[in-house]
Amino acid sequence: MAPSRAASSRSTPDAASSGWSSSLRPPLDLKPALLPEDADDDDDRAVAELLDAALEGDLARSKKLAKQLMSKVGMSVDEAVAAAAVGVTGIKRRGPLHLAAANGKVEVCKFLIRSCEVDVDAADADGATPLILAVQGVGSTTTLKILLSRGADPNKADSIGVTPLHIAAERGSYEVAEQLLSKEAEVDPICENGGAPIHVSAENGHAKVLKLLLQHKADYNRHSRSFNTPLAASLIGPSLECLEILIEAGAEVNAGSPLTPLVIAAGKGLTNCVKCLLKAGADANIPDENGKLPVQIAARQGWKECVKILFLVTTPVAQYADWSIDGIIQHEKSVSSDAQ
Numbered sequence: 412m413a414p415s416r417a418a419s420s421r422s423t424p425d426a427a428s429s430g431w432s433s434s435l436r437p438p439l440d441l442k443p444a445l446l447p448e449d450a451d452d453d454d455d456r457a458v459a460e461l462l463d464a465a466l467e468g469d470l471a472r473s474k475k476l477a478k479q480l481m482s483k484v485g486m487s488v489d490e491a492v493a494a495a496a497v498g499v500t501g502i503k504r505r506g507p508l509h510l511a512a513a514n515g516k517v518e519v520c521k522f523l524i525r526s527c528e529v530d531v532d533a534a535d536a537d538g539a540t541p542l543i544l545a546v547q548g549v550g551s552t553t554t555l556k557i558l559l560s561r562g563a564d565p566n567k568a569d570s571i572g573v574t575p576l577h578i579a580a581e582r583g584s585y586e587v588a589e590q591l592l593s594k595e596a597e598v599d600p601i602c603e604n605g606g607a608p609i610h611v612s613a614e615n616g617h618a619k620v621l622k623l624l625l626q627h628k629a630d631y632n633r634h635s636r637s638f639n640t641p642l643a644a645s646l647i648g649p650s651l652e653c654l655e656i657l658i659e660a661g662a663e664v665n666a667g668s669p670l671t672p673l674v675i676a677a678g679k680g681l682t683n684c685v686k687c688l689l690k691a692g693a694d695a696n697i698p699d700e701n702g703k704l705p706v707q708i709a710a711r712q713g714w715k716e717c718v719k720i721l722f723l724v725t726t727p728v729a730q731y732a733d734w735s736i737d738g739i740i741q742h743e744k745s746v747s748s749d750a751q
Contacts, residue, residue, distance in 0.1 A: 435573045435581055435605045437537060439547055441466055441513055454480065458495040461488070465507030465523070468516030473507065477527050488527040505535040505544075512541040512558060513548030520554055524561050531563040538570035546578045552586050565596035572602035580608035580624065583617035588624070598629045606635030606644065613641045613657065616650035621657070631662040642672040649676075651683050664693040669700035677705035677721060680714035685721065695724040704728070710743040 432438055457476050464472040480491045492506045508529045511519040520541075523529045532540050539547075542563045545554045559565065568574045576596045579588040588608075592598065599607045605614075609629040612621040625631060631641055638644040642662050645653040654672075658664060665671055673693040676684040685705075689695065698704050703711075706721035707728070718736055727734040731742055 431582060433547055433578060433581060435577055435602065435611070436539070436543075436547060436569065439513060439544070441510055441548070454483070454491065455495045458491050461507050462492075462505075462510055465516065465519050466510040466514055468511065468514065468519055470518045470522060473519050473522060474526075477507075477523075481527070487529075488523065489529050489533065505539075506530075506533055506541075508533065508541045509535055509539070509544050512554050513544035515545075515549035515551035515554050517551065517553050517557065520557050524557065531558055531561050532567055534567075534569075538568070540564070540567050540569075542567070542575050543569055543573070543578065546575045546582070546584065546587055546591075550579075550582065550584050550587055552590060555587060555590050559590065559594045565591045565594050566600070568600065568602065571604065572600065573605070574600050574602070574608075576600070576608045577602055577605060577611055580612040580617065580620050581605070581615055583612070583615060583620055585619050585623060588620050592623070592627050598624055598627045599633055601633075601635055604637055606638045607633050607641075609633060609641045610635055610638040610644040613645040613650065613653045614638065614647045616645075616648045616653055618650070618652045618656055621653050625656070625660050631657050631660045632666060634666075639667045639670065640672070643667055643670065643675055646672060646675045646679065646681065646684060649679065649681055649684060651681075651687065654684055654687055658687065658691045664688055664691045665697060671697050671699075671705075673697070673705045674699045674708060677709040677714070677717050678712060680709065680712060680717055682714075682716045682720065685709075685717050689720070689724060695721050696726050706739060707743055710740045711746070713740075713744075715740065 457479050461473060461476040464476060477488050480486060480488060489506060506529060508520060508523045511523065524531060534540055542558050545551065545558060565575055576588060576591050579591060601607050605611050609624050612624060634640060642654060642657050645657060673688050673695060676688060695705050704725055706718055706725045709717035709721060718740060722736050731738060
């Protein structure tokens with residue numbers, strides 16, 4: 412038997428060719444789960460064809476196949492997709508709305524929601540909803556508006572806690588973030604591997620989105636297992652602009668365990684960030700978990716400019732025979748060499 416259209420070669424889907432990839436979620440592979448070529452079930456093959464049509468934005472073919480499934484099989488589109496997934500792949504597959512939403516196929520989305528009454532909050536194997544894939548895919552604000560207007564839950568997260576707002580913050584998608592927040596998206600949800608949206612936007616240097624989150628009362632001192640505080644996250648990028656925005660908002664410059672923002676900045680040799688933190692009241696005498704001060708950490712890494720700045724505001728350490736800029740650098744190099 413010849414393969415179905417879903418198995419045929421075609422141009423790369425728009426969302427897959429966008430050049431952007433999320434670090435919070437698995438790569439966006441939009442190819443529908445295909446039936447084996449020897450599968451004889453016409454209904455299952457119709458499901459595979461419908462998924463392909465939705466992905467490509469082929470409205471006429473989507474209507475034809477959906478009508479075939481609903482009239483002949485006597486199931487809803489959601490039921491037919493679920494039955495095919497269990498029978499053929501053994502896993503929960505994405506439905507046509509997931510694929511159309513990810514690829515920004517607006518008319519197909521409208522048809523599936525209005526005429527087929529598909530579940531706008533259906534979850535795929537990773538727990539992702541069409542709304543999550545819409546933001547992760549081409550990020551169409553029109554598609555987003557349609558999903559939200561039909562009751563899509565902006566706070567429904569995937570299996571590791573990633574919400575649509577996390578992804579908008581990661582991409583720097585201001586209009587998307589604005590739409591989600593206008594529909595009462597929670598501003599501070601924590602996911603397993605990225606903290607809250609405020610951490611994600613700060614890490615990626617998206618100052619405009621960061622300001623938007625702060626306007627919606629995001630917690631600028633929010634702790635997460637991944638990034639500690641938003642200030643710490645801004646130093647991962649790093650983004651001096653985001654660091655300054657957070658400090659201006661009132662972020663605590665000495666918060667962080669075991670690493671304060673100043674310890675992180677010193678270790679990375681971020682001279683301008685060190686200056687910014689010190690100006691805001693950062694304490695150069697708070698050590699890391701090993702008892703090392705920021706000036707010692709900078710010296711060990713060879714960041715002489717940082718050492719010069721931190722030296723002026725650090726209390727002398729008793730065990731140093733020569734408490735000077737060059738003396739600290741020499742001492743730390745010697746200790747580092749001995750440790751190796």
